[in-house]
Amino acid sequence: MSDLLKLERVTMEFGGLRAVGDLDFHIAPEEMVGLIGPNGAGKTTVFNIITGVYKPTCGAIHFNGVSLHDKKANRITALGIARTFQNIRLFGSLSVFDNVRTAMNGRLRHGIIHSLTRGPAFRAEEERIRSEVLALLDIFGLKDDADRQATDLPYGDQRRLEIVRALATGPQLLLLDEPAAGMNPTEKVRLMELIHFVQEKFRIAVLLVEHDMRVVMGVCQRIVVLDHGQKIAEGTPQAIQRDPKVIEAYLGEEAQHA
Amino acid sequence: MRKSDAVKKHIAHLALAAGLAASVALYAIAPQLDDYAVNILMLAGINIILAVSLNLVNGHTGQFSLGHAGFMAAGAYTSSIITLSLAPVLASAPAWQAQVAFFAALLAGGLFASFCGFLVGVPSLRLRGDYLAIVTLGFGEIIRVVIQNTDALGGARGLEGIPPYTNLLWTFGIATVAIYVVASLVNSTYGRGFISVRDDEIAAEAMGINTTKYKVAAFVIGAFFAGLAGGLYAHFISYIAPEGFNFLKSVDVVVMVILGGMGSTPGVAAAAVLLTLMNELLRDFEQYRMIVFALLLIVLMIVRPQGLLGNFQRRKRKAPQP
Numbered sequence: 001m002s003d004l005l006k007l008e009r010v011t012m013e014f015g016g017l018r019a020v021g022d023l024d025f026h027i028a029p030e031e032m033v034g035l036i037g038p039n040g041a042g043k044t045t046v047f048n049i050i051t052g053v054y055k056p057t058c059g060a061i062h063f064n065g066v067s068l069h070d071k072k073a074n075r076i077t078a079l080g081i082a083r084t085f086q087n088i089r090l091f092g093s094l095s096v097f098d099n100v101r102t103a104m105n106g107r108l109r110h111g112i113i114h115s116l117t118r119g120p121a122f123r124a125e126e127e128r129i130r131s132e133v134l135a136l137l138d139i140f141g142l143k144d145d146a147d148r149q150a151t152d153l154p155y156g157d158q159r160r161l162e163i164v165r166a167l168a169t170g171p172q173l174l175l176l177d178e179p180a181a182g183m184n185p186t187e188k189v190r191l192m193e194l195i196h197f198v199q200e201k202f203r204i205a206v207l208l209v210e211h212d213m214r215v216v217m218g219v220c221q222r223i224v225v226l227d228h229g230q231k232i233a234e235g236t237p238q239a240i241q242r243d244p245k246v247i248e249a250y251l252g253e254e255a256q257h258a
Numbered sequence: 259m260r261k262s263d264a265v266k267k268h269i270a271h272l273a274l275a276a277g278l279a280a281s282v283a284l285y286a287i288a289p290q291l292d293d294y295a296v297n298i299l300m301l302a303g304i305n306i307i308l309a310v311s312l313n314l315v316n317g318h319t320g321q322f323s324l325g326h327a328g329f330m331a332a333g334a335y336t337s338s339i340i341t342l343s344l345a346p347v348l349a350s351a352p353a354w355q356a357q358v359a360f361f362a363a364l365l366a367g368g369l370f371a372s373f374c375g376f377l378v379g380v381p382s383l384r385l386r387g388d389y390l391a392i393v394t395l396g397f398g399e400i401i402r403v404v405i406q407n408t409d410a411l412g413g414a415r416g417l418e419g420i421p422p423y424t425n426l427l428w429t430f431g432i433a434t435v436a437i438y439v440v441a442s443l444v445n446s447t448y449g450r451g452f453i454s455v456r457d458d459e460i461a462a463e464a465m466g467i468n469t470t471k472y473k474v475a476a477f478v479i480g481a482f483f484a485g486l487a488g489g490l491y492a493h494f495i496s497y498i499a500p501e502g503f504n505f506l507k508s509v510d511v512v513v514m515v516i517l518g519g520m521g522s523t524p525g526v527a528a529a530a531v532l533l534t535l536m537n538e539l540l541r542d543f544e545q546y547r548m549i550v551f552a553l554l555l556i557v558l559m560i561v562r563p564q565g566l567l568g569n570f571q572r573r574k575r576k577a578p579q580p
Binding site: 129 | 439451460463467468
């Protein structure tokens with residue numbers, strides 16, 4: 001009952017296509033879970049169901065015991081689930097600093113009226129947010145780039161900024177959608193270190209969707225394998241590597257070589 | 259050090275006060291100016307209000323609206339009906355009472371326009387881009403056609419004899435407030451949400467931003483000031499007709515926003531003044547005026563696609579390397 005996130009018999013159908021069928025899985029607090037599967041297995045669909053982009057056809061999702069049924073994406077974020085995107089989605093015309101502070105919007109106490117009156121309480125909150133954002137950027141080595149336009153950053157930094165921005169929403173669960181996509185081996189090693197660092201520093205759970213086996217095996221404590229929208233295996237990285245069903249469906253020769 | 263900190267802290271308030279003081283100064287020297295200059299200033303001020311308020315919707319929030327003239331009409335007619343029906347009373351009342359009544363009528367017009375903005379904002383939650391442009395265009399036309407066919411509002415003949423209460427103080431005072439509201443709204447953590455909606459709605463939603471609320475807020479605030487501008491215009495020209503608030507009027511305002519730079523408040527305010535002046539300078543070449551405008555826009559889009567003072571560019575997203 002101490003599960004942070006719990007999916008029960010979640011099914012998602014698009015017309016006649018069953019993208020995800022009867023999926024059960026859970027994530028404990030501060031746990032690092034990997035979600036893998038071949039292309040089209042339904043990984044991103046699961047992401048989109050959890051974050052409220054899609055409404056599941058049936059099944060239940062609970063986060064900290066709260067049902068996510070019919071909750072809008074921004075409400076789900078406010079409950080403590082943050083995400084990054086497979087194709088980077090930074091706010092292109094905003095600075096690095098503004099990208100991060102925008103993500104603190106859900107926790108603001110002031111709104112339109114306060115932005116207009118600009119009283120002491122408003123200024124205090126803006127100042128608090130400013131130092132929080134700068135501290136966060138500092139942790140990830142992006143403080144010197146605070147005033148740069150987000151899309152001017154190098155590719156790897158943009159990925160990092162996406163993670164920083166997601167952390168700024170104050171999550172308990174961070175969903176990473178193929179964070180290693182487009183990275184070279186050195187960058188991948190740095191990414192793995194980063195994910196470990198984030199998990200330890202912020203004491204949050206991480207759900208990682210990733211194609212790159214080395215990253216998933218290196219980061220996750222537990223792995224869930226999807227194929228054709230069904231869960232075909234679940235277990236530790238070692239167990240998954242040896243599971244014949246997984247090898248057949250996904251890992252193929254690569255795993256036999258390993 | 260401490261002194262400059264205090265200035266920085268209250269920079270927005272100081273700017274607001276300076277703008278209002280400038281409006282008072284302008285009002286004070288108005289009697290020395292000739293009527294023609296006052297008229298141009300008046301139109302420039304009204305255009306600033308229209309452009310800055312549309313910029314919140316089209317520029318900052320990225321919701322392409324073509325219905326600003328409709329909101330302007332809503333405000334113009336509401337305030338005019340109020341002042342016209344009060345005219346017998348106000349004619350014999352002291353001037354300050356008439357001005358207070360005028361202000362109340364303006365506010366009523368603004369509020370009614372923002373109610374209309376709310377009605378347009380709601381469908382905008384589902385529509386984007388071209389589809390939203392068409393819905394707002396349709397909405398603006400509906401307002402115009404309803405007025406045209408309502409005898410109580412003067413029908414196609416329009417309303418005449420509207421008391422000329424508008425002066426430079428009202429016009430520039432409200433223009434200052436419009437600039438202050440839009441600028442200080444956008445320059446806050448809360449207000450950065452408007453820009454995030456424009457940049458990437460899906461990401462904004464995923465970062466906990468209630469995009470629905472932001473879009474409706476942009477429409478409601480934008481329409482409120484368009485309504486005020488409409489009221490000022492009606493009580494300046496003294497005569498309004500539905501034709502004056504047609505689709506072309508909306509396009510005029512959109513041109514100001516694009517010319518000045520989507521999302522740049524100083525830019526669109528400057529463009530509003532520039533286009534008002536150009537309209538006057540080209541008065542002798544009436545039939546070629548639209549050609550000049552069109553050419554200006556084409557050249558601008560080639561040379562400076564982000565607008566005169568805009569720094570917002572749609573950069574190509576870097577494609578992930580394989």
